[in-house]
Amino acid sequence: MSRTVQELFDLKGRTALVTGGSRGLGLQMAEALGEAGARIMLTSRKASDLEEAAAHLQARGIDARWIAADCADEGDIRRLVSETLERMGDIDILVNNAGATWGAPAEDHPVAAWDKVMNLNVRGYFLLSQEVGKRSMLPRGKGSIINLASIAALGGNPTEMKTIAYNTSKGAVLNFTRALAGEWGPSGVRVNTICPGFFRTRMATVLIDTIGEEKMCAGAPLRRLGDDEDLKGLALLLASDAGKHITGQWMAVDGGVSSILGG
Numbered sequence: 001m002s003r004t005v006q007e008l009f010d011l012k013g014r015t016a017l018v019t020g021g022s023r024g025l026g027l028q029m030a031e032a033l034g035e036a037g038a039r040i041m042l043t044s045r046k047a048s049d050l051e052e053a054a055a056h057l058q059a060r061g062i063d064a065r066w067i068a069a070d071c072a073d074e075g076d077i078r079r080l081v082s083e084t085l086e087r088m089g090d091i092d093i094l095v096n097n098a099g100a101t102w103g104a105p106a107e108d109h110p111v112a113a114w115d116k117v118m119n120l121n122v123r124g125y126f127l128l129s130q131e132v133g134k135r136s137m138l139p140r141g142k143g144s145i146i147n148l149a150s151i152a153a154l155g156g157n158p159t160e161m162k163t164i165a166y167n168t169s170k171g172a173v174l175n176f177t178r179a180l181a182g183e184w185g186p187s188g189v190r191v192n193t194i195c196p197g198f199f200r201t202r203m204a205t206v207l208i209d210t211i212g213e214e215k216m217c218a219g220a221p222l223r224r225l226g227d228d229e230d231l232k233g234l235a236l237l238l239a240s241d242a243g244k245h246i247t248g249q250w251m252a253v254d255g256g257v258s259s260i261l262g263g
Contacts, residue, residue, distance in 0.1 A: 003241070005242070007241075008240060008241045008242040009036055009236055009237075009240045009241075009242050010036060010037055010240070011033055011036040011037040011038035011092075011093075011236075011239065011240055012036075012037035012038075013037070014037070014038045014039070014092035014093060014239075015038065015039045015040075015041065015084075015088045015089060015090065015091050015092050015093070016030070016033045016034075016038045016039070016040050016041070016091075016092065016093035016094075016095060016239065017041045017043065017080075017081075017084055017091050017093070017094050017095070017132065018030040018033070018040060018041070018042055018043070018095040018097060019043050019044070019071050019095065019096055019097050019098035019124075019128065020043075020044055020071075020097040020098035020099060020148075021040075021042035021043060021044060021050075021053060021066075021095070021097065022042060022044040022046065022049035022050045022052070022053040022066075023044075023049060023053065023201075024199070024201040025097060025148065025196060025199060025201060025231055026042075026044070026095065026097040026098070026148075027042075027053050027056070027057075028228055028229070028231050028232060028235075029095055029097065029146075029231055029232070029235040030042060030053075030057060030064070030095070031056075031057060031060065031062070031232070032231070032232035032233075032235050032236050033093060033095075033235065033236065033239055034057050034060070034062030034063070034064060035060065035062065035232075036236050036239075036240065038092075038093065038239070039063040039064075039065075039088055040057060040062060040063065040064040040065070041064075041065055041066070041067065041084045041087075041088055041091075042054055042057075042064060042065070042066040042067075043066065043067050043068070043069045043071070043080055043098075044068070044069075044098065045068060045069070045070050046068065047066075047068040050066035050067075050068055051066065053066070054066045065087065065088065067079075067080055067083050067084065071098040071120060071124040071128060072100075072116070072119045072120040072123070072124050074127055077124070077127050077128050077131055078131060080128075081128070081131045081132055081135060081136075085135065085136060090136045090140060091132050091136045091137065091143070092137075092142070092143055092144070093143070093144050093145075093146070093239045094128065094129065094132045094137075094143070094144075094145045094146070095146045095148070095235070095239075096124075096125040096128060096129065096145065096146070096147045096148060097148040098120060098124060099120060099121050099148065099169075100116055100117050100120045100121060100166075101117060101163055101165075101166040102114070102116065102117055102163065102165050102166065103162050103163055104162055105162050106162070106164045109164060109165060113165065114165045117165040117166055117169050118165065118168075118169055118172075121166070121169035121170065121172075121173065122169050122172045122173065122176065125147055125173060125176060126176065129145055129180060129191075132145075133145075133184065133189060137184075137187075137188075137189045138184065138187050138189060140188075141187055141188040141189075142188045142189065143188070143189045143190070144189075144190045144191075144192075144238060144239050144240075144243075145180070145189065145190070145191045145192070146192055146193070146194060146235060146238050146239060147173050147176070147177050147191070147192070147193045147194075148173075148193070148194055148196070149170040149171075149173040149174055149177075149193045149194070149195045149250065150166070150167075150170040150195055150196060150197075151195050151196070151197045151252050151254045151257060151258045152166060152167045152170050153167065153170035153171040153173060153174050153195060153250075154171075154195065154252070154258050170195075173193060174193055174195075174250055177191050177192060177193040177248060177249075177250065178248045181247040181248030181249075182248060185247055185248070190238075190243070190244070190246065190247040191247055191248065192238045192243075192246060192247060192248070192249050192250065192251075193249070193250040193251075194231060194234055194235065194238070194250070194251060194253060195250050195251065195252040195253070195254070195258070196226060196231065196252075196253050196254065197220070197225075197226060197252065197253065197254020197255055197257050197258070198216050198220075198225050198226065198254070198255075198257075199225060199226035199227070199230070200225055200226070200227070208225075213225065219257060220254065220255035220256055220257045221255060221256030221257075221259065221260060222255035222256055223255070224255060225255070226253065226254070226255065230253055231253055234251060234253055
């Protein structure tokens with residue numbers, strides 16, 4: 001007998017590890033998963049931000065904890081996974097959201113900045129997925145990995161945006177998702193990507209100030225930026241059994257911007 005929709009979306013008894021979870025899109029997705037019943041482990045580099053974010057989730061009745069870690073550092077990644085497994089048990093859901101960007105013209109882009117973006121946005125996703133996969137998901141034959149890319153992965157930039165390292169890294173995330181989904185699918189592990197458009201996040205503030213919010217909204221069919229609810233539904237779908245036949249896919253949450261740009 002098939003389950004009800006409510007049962008399919010229910011995450012009670014599951015644990016989610018959310019990187020970059022202390023604010024912005026990471027916290028929004030952690031909130032969604034926690035509201036569906038999952039226990040949440042938040043991580044980012046700053047303990048003070050994590051403490052505040054965990055308190056926010058706990059005030060909403062969510063079992064939320066935190067570990068400060070740098071997801072560009074291999075040793076920190078191993079420690080993060082070990083401590084999460086020790087404190088919360090197996091990891092059912094991994095949200096790879098921690099990210100960095102750097103604005104500079106391609107001809108003058110510092111190599112060190114390029115490496116910083118790639119190390120966190122691509123290498124960090126791989127290392128954390130590898131660690132969680134082999135230590136928790138693959139042995140049990142189940143799990144969901146949600147990678148955060150961007151509509152910047154789907155094409156070039158307007159001339160005002162000079163973020164070649166960021167765009168390149170997010171394009172890599174799309175094919176990383178496809179490749180890992182193909183390899184780990186037979187073991188019951190699903191891997192998908194969310195591609196947000198323009199949201200009012202701390203990372204996007206400079207871009208919004210540069211291009212102008214009115215112009216950015218005018219370029220979207222829905223005529224607005226993303227808000228603090230717009231990733232919740234898709235994150236829950238991909239994390240839960242409601243999305244159990246979805247893997248290797250990406251979806252844009254961008255107010256329709258990519259649809260008119262041919263993404």
